[in-house]
Amino acid sequence: MHSAISLMACFVQVAALFILLRSPFLVVVQIFVYVGAIMVLFVFVIMMLDFRQVLRQRFLPTGMKPTLIVLAILGIQMLFMFFSSDRLGEISAGGENPFEVTIMEFSVTLFTDYLLPFEVVSVILLVALIGAIVMAKRRTG
């Protein structure tokens, strides 16, 4: 439960990062969808299930170290690949003409260039809605 609330706070921080990156539409979408729908769904599930057995769950006592080492190597390798790339100079350090995008330009692009993915995503949402309802229904009879 605490981790769900902390994750909500994390998503709000990510929305703040989006504000810094000058994309107001994604800020609002992030807070509506991630914090307001997905995490609320998680909190619903957490509060509906019986959790007495969760208190008995602990970390794997010994099996964690090789995974942690592999994860550290993964992170270091990802950073190394980024910083050692040849085209790093092409990315401006920011600052000169910040990329301000109005919601109007964003929506025009969304509805003209990306109309097909938009419609496909709405079908995906419909299918997910039907699937989630069917899956969580109690089988009667």
Added chain:
Amino acid sequence: MVPLSWYVALATVLFVIGTGGVLLRRNLLVVLMSLELMLNSVNINLVAFSYYLHDLRGQVFALFVITVTAAEVAVALGILISFVRNKATLKVDDMTIMKG
């Protein structure tokens, strides 16, 4: 301004933390939440690149990622609920129904 590498480093750190959560935690809900964290790190990456390369496509892609993530979480939680109804456990180790 903040250089781009800082955003990429943040996204990398979040991704590694999320992967650690998916691989190491035994509570299924925590695994799903770490998955959300990984997807958020990808979104940070997309929007940061969209800002620094003056391209709108990163933000559009991030919007689609958010939407599909919402759909996936709905279905995953539905599966979780029906599974817990069947077996009454949230430990990942005990979910061996499909084991041959």
